[in-house]
Amino acid sequence: MTNRQQAYRKGHVAEWIAALALLVKGYRIVARRYRTKLGEIDLIARRGSLIAIVEVKARPTLQEAMDAVGVTAQRRIEAAADLWLARQADYAKLSIRFDLVAVKPWRWPVHVENAFQGVNR
Numbered sequence: 001m002t003n004r005q006q007a008y009r010k011g012h013v014a015e016w017i018a019a020l021a022l023l024v025k026g027y028r029i030v031a032r033r034y035r036t037k038l039g040e041i042d043l044i045a046r047r048g049s050l051i052a053i054v055e056v057k058a059r060p061t062l063q064e065a066m067d068a069v070g071v072t073a074q075r076r077i078e079a080a081a082d083l084w085l086a087r088q089a090d091y092a093k094l095s096i097r098f099d100l101v102a103v104k105p106w107r108w109p110v111h112v113e114n115a116f117q118g119v120n121r
Helices: 003-024 062-067 071-086
Strands: 030-033 040-045 049-060 097-101 110-112
Touching: 003 030, 003 040, 003 049, 003 071, 030 071, 040 071, 049 062, 049 071, 049 110, 062 110, 071 097
Parallel strands: 049 097
Antiparallel strands: 030 040, 040 049, 097 110
């Protein structure tokens, strides 16, 4: 297995673990790996009228996970989020938040609410 395949598999497993952690906290996962030409969102979770746009990072520490989401990545995530939101019938009633879930080895995932603010918000 190549390094790229290993990284893909590790990311996929981390997303499943993150989704489980969010389900336990009362969120409903409405989309996984939402892809557009502008960017990709790992998870879109909903609790009531709150939409959490979630970036998942598998890293040894929380700080490394936070550092892994640079400004360019944030812009891509926000652009994809705008497209997803525009397609929702109840768009005007929804509030959006950009979160991060850090999946650390042998630890329960860390959910960071408002990990970053949308660039144009």
